[in-house]
Amino acid sequence: MDTVNQILDLLVKALDYAPFLATMGAFSIIGQVAKEIFTKEKAVKKGKYQWFFWRMRQSLPLHPIAAGVLLGLVDPSHGVGYYALAGLLSVFAFDLVERYTDFDIDLPGDSLPPEGPVEDSK
Secondary structure (H helix, E strand, O other): OHHHHHHHHHHHHHHHHHHHHHHHHHHHHHHHHHHHHHHHHHHHHHOHHHHHHHHHHHHHHHHHHHHHHHHHHHOOOOOHHHHHHHHHHHHHHHHHHHHOOOOOOOOOOOOOOOOOOOOOOO
């Protein structure tokens, strides 16, 4: 019975870190999606918004830290540093997942309209 109580005590203590781990995981997934949006092709393709995509692509590792700071300002219960650190560690977590697994979120490419009128099948 002592072992069960120790395990339960450990699980209860681990719940204290749940907001930190959830924030870190969410920022990692958002980073994967942002990497698919701010692609190298869009960053070098000449166009009206090329400068925006280039700057966003160059600063991708800073986005989770900045998002953590903003989240810390909105939710001051844990503080700015708490969420900024979660953002920083999400960069490392994202890198580890990307390096050692084949986990990847594929976003759909360009959506093309169907060719020609659609026939009714009656």
